Amino acid sequence: MNNPTFYDRPAAYLILAAALLAIGILGFVRRRTLIGMLISGEVIFAAASVNFMALNRFYSPDPVAGQVVVLFIMGLAAAEVAVGLSIIIAVYRNYRSIRSKDVSEMNG
Amino acid sequence: MNEIPGTTFLLNVVFAVSLLATVGGAIIAVLSQRIIRGVCGLALCFIGLAGVYYFLHAPFLALMQILIYVGAVCITIIFAVMLAEPDEAVSDQSSASSKVWAALALIACVALGWGVASLALGGSWTVPAQPLANDGSLRAMGIALLTTYSMAFEVISLVLLVAVLGALAVAHGGRVRS
Missing domain, CATH: 1.20.120.1200 (NADH-ubiquinone/plastoquinone oxidoreductase chain 6, subunit NuoJ)
Structure with missing residues (x-):
C-alpha cells in the first residue's frame, strides 16, 4: 500500500469508522432524550456501513457484496427510525415527556 | 491518471x-x-x-x-x-458528579475508538490476488440483488412492510388511548 494518494489507503476509512463508532456510543451514553439516543444510533449505523464498505473496497474479491450489505443496513436503519419515532410519539402522548429518565414505569 | x-x-x-x-x-x-x-x-x-x-x-x-x-x-x-x-434541560447538567460521569464516558469512548482503530489497522487483512468477480457497477449490483441476495432482498422488503404497519399501529394506538 505505497500509494501516494490519501484516499486510496484503507487506514483513513478504518480510522473514520472507529471514530464514528466512538462518537455514536458517547452520544448514546450521554443523551438524555429518546430522540437524541436515536440520532446517536444512526451515527453507529454509519460507522458500521463505512467499515463494511472500506473492507469490501480494499480486501474483497467481490465489489458488489459490501454495497448490497450497506443497502440492507440503510433499509434496516429506515425501518428502525420509523418504528422508533412512532414509539417516541406514543411515549410522548402518554407521559408528556421523552426524557429517558421519566419513562421508568417498569423500573424495579 | x-x-x-x-x-x-x-x-x-x-x-x-x-x-x-x-x-x-x-x-x-x-x-x-x-x-x-x-x-x-x-x-x-x-x-x-x-x-x-x-x-x-x-x-x-x-x-x-x-x-x-x-x-x-x-x-x-x-x-x-x-x-x-x-x-x-440545562439544570441537571451542572452538578459535579454529572461532569465526572461525562469525563468518564468521554475517556471510555476515546479508549474504545482507539482500540477499535488499532485492531482494524493491525489486522492481517489479505489483498485478493485473483481478479475481481465483477466491476461493482449498478448493473452488477442489480444482478447480485436478484440472484445471490434474493432471499435477503425479500426478507428486507418484509421487514420494511412490517415496520410501516407497526409504526402506524403504535402511533394510532397512542392517539386512541389519550
Whole structure:
C-alpha cells in the first residue's frame, strides 16, 4: 500500500469508522432524550456501513457484496427510525415527556 | 491518471473535506444542546459520508445515502422533534458528579475508538490476488440483488412492510388511548 494518494489507503476509512463508532456510543451514553439516543444510533449505523464498505473496497474479491450489505443496513436503519419515532410519539402522548429518565414505569 | 496537474492534490482536499464533514457533523449531532441542531449535524455527517462512499467506488451508495438518510430519515426526525419537545434541560447538567460521569464516558469512548482503530489497522487483512468477480457497477449490483441476495432482498422488503404497519399501529394506538 505505497500509494501516494490519501484516499486510496484503507487506514483513513478504518480510522473514520472507529471514530464514528466512538462518537455514536458517547452520544448514546450521554443523551438524555429518546430522540437524541436515536440520532446517536444512526451515527453507529454509519460507522458500521463505512467499515463494511472500506473492507469490501480494499480486501474483497467481490465489489458488489459490501454495497448490497450497506443497502440492507440503510433499509434496516429506515425501518428502525420509523418504528422508533412512532414509539417516541406514543411515549410522548402518554407521559408528556421523552426524557429517558421519566419513562421508568417498569423500573424495579 | 494525472492528465491535469494537481488532480491528486485536489482529490485529497475533497476527501479531507468529506472526512471533516463526517466527523464534525457526528460530533455536532451527538454533543449539541438543542436537538434540532443535532439533526442538522446528522445531515451534515451523512452528506460527508456520501462523499466518502464516492471515494470508495460506490457512487450509487452515495446517491442512496443522500436520498434515504438526508431526505427521509432526517426529515422524519425533524417531524418527531416538532411533535414532541425534546430539548434537554440545562439544570441537571451542572452538578459535579454529572461532569465526572461525562469525563468518564468521554475517556471510555476515546479508549474504545482507539482500540477499535488499532485492531482494524493491525489486522492481517489479505489483498485478493485473483481478479475481481465483477466491476461493482449498478448493473452488477442489480444482478447480485436478484440472484445471490434474493432471499435477503425479500426478507428486507418484509421487514420494511412490517415496520410501516407497526409504526402506524403504535402511533394510532397512542392517539386512541389519550
